[in-house]
Amino acid sequence: MSGLFVNKVLGALLASGLGFIMINKFSNVVMKPDVPKPEKFAYSLAVEAPTQKAELVPVAFPSPTWLGARDAEKGAKVFKKCKSCHTIDAGGKDGTGPHLWNILGRPIGGVAGFSYSDGMTTKGGVWGYEEMDEFLKKPKTYIPKTKMSFNGLKKETDRAALIEFLRLAADAPMAQLVAMAEKPATNQDASLGAENDEVEKMAGDVVEEIAEDIVEKAPTKSGH
DSSP, X not given: OOHHHHHHHHHHHHHHHHHHHHHHHHHHHHHSOOOOOGGGOSOOOOOOOOOOOOOOOOOOSSOHHHHHTOOHHHHHHHGGGTTTTOOOSTTOOOXXXXXXXXXXXXXXXXXXXXXXXXXXXXXXXXXXXHHHHHHHHOHHHHSTTXXXXXXXXXXXXXXXXXXXXXXXXXXXXXXXXXXOOOOOOOHHHHHHHHHHHHHHHHHHHHHHHHHHHHHHHSOOOOOO
């Protein structure tokens, strides 16, 4: 057996071995992809933060919306929901509900001879703007066990319009509400303002003194 034949056999075996190794490596790459460990991921799952319910802060009466919605003409249309139980004319008679002429400024449960519920007669107070608005929003909440079956007006604009209509239905209409006046300055605010003025005056005096000192020390040019 010649040396050339032996070399061919060894070369063939070496080539076969290298081919087997390459096929094995390739199969490992295909079947077992190189996936990084979880801690080495370039991303992470978002954790949903717990949500908190927004706190609803009630707007003080009268709100700008309420003030801007006072419309007697619209209020007359809203009053159609009340006509089956109430009259609105001067000298009007009581119906299922008491007459509403001069209602604003009248004592709550104050129509003589009308059969009110106990809740209405014991409520006390007078029908002012805020009282009327609260009652119209939810009658049974404002006066529990009232005989009035009306469910109320949910829209603030409807209540404002109706109340303006009721305001004018009077011998001497009550004065309209105006926007809340700005809070007057307190003594503390006034003193702070005076202190600020004094500080500004002192700062101005210092600046003026420095300017005068610079002018005095500056070299002057003599004339010829």
